[in-house]
Amino acid sequence: MPQKNKTPTDIQIVIALVVLTCIFIMVPALSNTPIRTILGLPMVLFLPGYSLIAALFPARDDLDGIERLALSFGLSIAVVPLIGLVLNYTPWGIRLLPILISLSAFTLMMCVVAVYRRNFLPEGDEFSVPFYSAYVSIKEEILKKPDSRLDRILTILLVISILASIVTLAYVVVTPKEGEKFTEFYILGPGGMADDYPSELRLGQNGTVIIGVVNHEYADSEYSIDLILDDSSQLMDRELSQITLSHNETWEKEVTFTPGSAGDNMKLEFLLYKDNDMTKPYRELHLWIDVMEI
Known part of the structure; x- marks a missing residue:
């Protein structure tokens, strides 16, 4: 019998991102904000491939994390053009709304398949992303008192570097270089x-x-x-x-x-x-x- 008590946290996050992307694209008051671009990039480059990998390989031992991450990007780059090719031969054509609906439907359908297949696996064998344990580990590493002043300084510099990299990446994404007018x-x-x-x-x-x-x-x-x-x-x-x-x-x-x-x-x-x-x-x-x- 399928087990009912499993919580596929990564799938829930994928579904939430798909819903948020649709909201920020379809609602006029939100469609011109930088958040639309931030959400739209993973919607095209990552989420379709990740949901497909989750559906094809539901078990923890099927693939390791690095393989899942790499294949998620690769399959997204393969799936999205195929969906566009199919849309090109339909009355709707390659436009924003048909593309959004098609990508959302594909991603959500793969999420449903992934949840269904994971529920038939023995307890603990299904793939899951250890968000909480990773958070606890990072928190303990940051809050742990360094052995020396030098270690403390290096830890602070590392955190600042990571935050600066994230801010720089976000700035480059939401403020692309001005092209030809x-x-x-x-x-x-x-x-x-x-x-x-x-x-x-x-x-x-x-x-x-x-x-x-x-x-x-x-x-x-x-x-x-x-x-x-x-x-x-x-x-x-x-x-x-x-x-x-x-x-x-x-x-x-x-x-x-x-x-x-x-x-x-x-x-x-x-x-x-x-x-x-x-x-x-x-x-x-x-x-x-x-x-x-x-």
Whole structure:
């Protein structure tokens, strides 16, 4: 019979980290904090592999700690791209929410399997991370009175070095080096894909596209968008085209336009202006459309 009294502390921590990561990514008030990055790194680089190793090797003697740690990183690096590859062939695609749901579901499923398999092992044979004994050992080592003043000084320097290393690592993670500053500007068809653009319209018929802007300028930026047909006809309401985006923020909007004149191979321009500088477009795209008389 399975034993009911085991407490897989490491699995509980993995589950808690998955839940916290989901909260800090999905809740708008928390999604822009550095904690999101701190939680997101192990979510991608460690937790999927660790949960898989826990499910495959539930016994203490299956692998030692160093092997589990190394394989956790290695399998995470292998599993995450495979999940992304599968998502690429689904209607959801490789986007933040599908990736988050897929990684969370995989990790939690492996945790359930790990707990199930550990419960069938004899008492004491299941793998567990000795958090408490490690804490007691470290505490006794720190609080133990050194044999000499030199030992006391070295112990203090060691603790300070460890804390400094942790702080430095956290700083590097949450404040990455500023890269190239740019703005993404794109147009999609009505179905949200880079195809099926309106290329043939009748005079007075509406055409629909999706316009997207992504700010990678490392600062808040103001944008304006114009739609111009053959350098003469402005098609987009100026009031609807004023956008303010923070760094890494995305704006997408379905825009409907109605050509006011007929013609072949008419150039429909999408002009993006930045920071109220209307003298020259910051980015520009165009489509060629045919507008036929009714």
